[in-house]
Amino acid sequence: MPGITREEVAHLARLARLELKPEELDHFAGQLDDIIGAVARVSEVADQDVPPTSHPLPLTNVMRPDEVRPSLTPEQALSGAPAQEQQRFKVPQILGEE
Amino acid sequence: MSDIIKLTAAEIAEKIASGELTAVEVTEAHLARIEAVDEKVHAFLHVDREGALAQARAVDAKRERGEKLGPLAGVPLALKDIFTTEGVPTTVGSKILEGWIPPYDATVTKRLKDADVVILGKTNMDEFAMGSSTENSAYGPTGNPWDLTKIPGGSGGGSSAALAAFQAPLAIGTDTGGSIRQPAAVTGTVGVKPTYGGVSRYGMVAFSSSLDQGGPCARTVLDAALLHEVIAGHDPMDSTSIDAPVPAVVDAARNGSVQGMRVGVVKQFRGEGYQAGVVQRFDESVELLKELGAEIVELDCPSFDLALSAYYLIAPSECSSNLARFDGLRYGLRTGDDGTHSAEEVTSLTREAGFGPEVKRRVMLGTYALSSGYYDAYYGSAQKVRTLIKQEFERAFEQVDVIVSPTTPTTAFPIGERADDPMAMYLADLCTIPTNLAGNAAMSLPCGLAPEDDLPVGLQIIAPAMKDDRLYKVGAAVEAAFVEKWGHPLIEEAPSL
Amino acid sequence: MTTTTDLVSYEDALASYDPVMGLEVHVELGTKTKMFCGCSTALGADPNTQTCPVCLGMPGALPVVNATGVESAIKIGLALNCEIAEWCRFARKNYFYPDMPKNFQTSQYDEPIAFDGYLDVQLEDGETFRVQIERAHMEEDTGKSTHVGGATGRIHGASHSLLDYNRAGIPLIEIVTKPIEGAGERAPEVARAYVRELRELIRALGVSEARMEMGQMRCDVNLSLRPNGTERFGTRSETKNVNSLRSVERAARFEIQRHAAVLSGGGTIIQETRHFHEDTGSTTSGRVKEEAEDYRYFPEPDLVPVAPSREWVEEIRSNLPELPLVRRNRLREEWGISGNDMQSILNAGALDPIVATIDAGADAASARKWWMGELARSANESGKALDELAITPVQVARVAELVTKGDLNDKLARQVILGVLAGEGTPDEVVDKRGLKVVSDEGALTTAVEEAIAGNPAIADKIRGGKVAAAGALVGAVMKATRGQADAARVKELILEKLGVAEG
């Protein structure tokens, strides 16, 4: 089992959008390594011909009719917004793709 | 201590219906109790004094008009702060939602209101329900009323402590890996994790969607059943909700019996890590079941040994995705919006500041388990383990009607003892997790005090999916036999605070 | 655009390289409500008025699948000759983006609802090209961001952004082709024809209006080149959100030229997303990702599997409307026209108006004649599409009827049409107001014919001598005398009658 490095923790933190402090990187690297080491036992069954269960219930086809239901008012929708402008959620500059 | 707060929910409802007590009197008595002891216990994150009294007054008005009252009308309840409540703060024990006032009610909240249950306030919990001690709350720990230096269990420690401290006769919890049952066990109260899909998850802030299940908490089996009936049942807002009648739990609780039942004892639920006093009380419980007419069957479920590992891959994986929405843009905390940071940076700064260490640990663990190259070994394998556990339960229930085990391997441990030792903390859920993975129903009820520390021990009863009524039938029989043996309910031995 | 991109000529590019394309088209469904909640999808609403806890990703909210969304996906799958999954699931595609309230998109991953199909598309010359379909899956749209403080609403230089989640959660069907090989120099044309055919199909199914200019249909063009005669695919570029048929073709063409320039200069293509610019017809590089995207897909635990029963699928199949290509082939045969003629009709956007005109009572030949003639000319002059002209198929059919009845001749009919287009009223009103009526009084016509014969004895003799074709000159004289309001065919008949000559 490969140990979890500080760099890997940093990569995970980026994926998970966590601005971890340097000391947290070290701390979590050790702990994640311990936990992964302990739970990696599940791979004992990796080769077994067992179907995966993603859900405890055998339900299928739960759907609703295409009927409009009342929305929130815009005041309710925006009631928790840290910032708003022109009835929209105001967020800092987005660095993504155009 | 006022006598009102010692009453059971069933007794309170009866006295309000008969006019012996008013809902306002009952509510005020409990609010006074909260005022008197919650500084020490810290079961509540938010007490909704005005809302509770308004609800109580509405119940009294209904009675005065001669309207028929529901079976729990006017009974106070402590609601875990994981359910959204319109107009009342909902934090999930996290800084990231500090001050958030939801614009909508969870289905459970709505059903409680519709049943005229008086919601006293919101109870403390491990942040996002991740934990077994309530120490992970961003708002400080809750004390166990039996010994305030000990944990009240988790994640629903606020709800269990509120019951044990007589701050409320009813409470709601949620159980992802044992968060209703383990707190019930360590506080000498009753807690039920219904069959997955039995209680709507709509408005219940998600930790691990395929495992989470809301359920009733109380001081007696009958009270739990009455509450179960109010909150359970199909909800079209939750695609995973079961569209079938609710099992007749109240009826079962009123007719407790184990006569002629086959009760399974799983070999994997004992051994290393189990406290001697816990094992002793459990063995006595099995003897009691025999005396009451049950047949005991030994069971072997080898995959249960992998349950904890599977759980600590599945739950973090789902949570890493469920918690992505807390990004500081639409609601809740926002950190670093000073004009120099982009939206992406503000999201990372907000999540860093808003999540506690256990949440970050699990989010990263889940991110790891789902990432390309690791998915099959971790998440994929964990789901195979889940299948095996489900199959072993199915085979077991061909031989037995219910399974019993200790609820948790130890009694309440000291606050701080396992705080930065995740692996030790995770062991608290050893006996409860297989049920969450398989989706079936389980209950914890008190079976005595451990001789070595005089702290409550929980007996877990596990039933097949949609056979929740069996929990109450067996639980009520066991409860009655213990009360007769002890001469009083166990909770009366709790210190008076 | 400040950066210029090296290109080689299209012909040179194709002389050395073979293009391979992959097209991903997102179609917004026209359901009344969103994919996972009951919020309305109506266009033009005020910001954040069509949102709820579910589509805002509020804590505790849960999705429920829109049955009509699933049905539409099955319709599209069947129309694309796909297999429909007996059992499939939604999955979460995890990545952070402010447009996306949950910071994961509920989509489908390795279990799409429809897979392994094809779509036959017709090229300009009527030739058919088969595009293989990899899959069609269900997912949800994102919200809309407006960037404030920068130039022209762009992200770059913006001080902040404003988010409206009305569009978040609107059902999308993503249709992905298999690699399109063998199109050669016609690759850009195939891309355009494919998107057009898909648009016609979606509209015929009634599942979306598929208006590209409204973003209801968006195309990503993936393109790579490989040296002619080789098998292995080259590295591809992904040009995102191309929003018109013309742009699809131009984007493919541009990328072929750009890739060829890079490759023939010894460079390597980097796998990246690119943006197409309508104004210049060029693409520019998007953000280059420093780390490969890892979406951490896993089955959506808040939803249960979709397992369409075979009965349901067959019921949907049996109720599918006639598909566009089938319809076009049928009409071509019914009308007795060539593939090229049909292609011209398609290119002119005249098919639906012609069919509607026929449905309103006109014969096929007149309907085609008017729409492809006078009306196409008017549309061209005014820079409008045919269906934007101020005349309805019913009105065109009425004009044709008047001609058939002999009340109008072609010349008068043209004037009627111009009158209608000019807003002078219905065809009958224009006829009245302008006094356009064929002279059908036999007495007056006979007089005019006799005058024409008397005024042109030499021509009359030629006709008597058997040169029937010479009658045209006399017809012209009569038409002139009646100011064009005579029925030319009747005039010819009368002339021949008078001169004792039998027609042809």
Ligand SMILES: [Mg+2]
């Ligand atoms: Mg997509």
Ligand SMILES: [Zn+2]
């Ligand atoms: Zn919505």
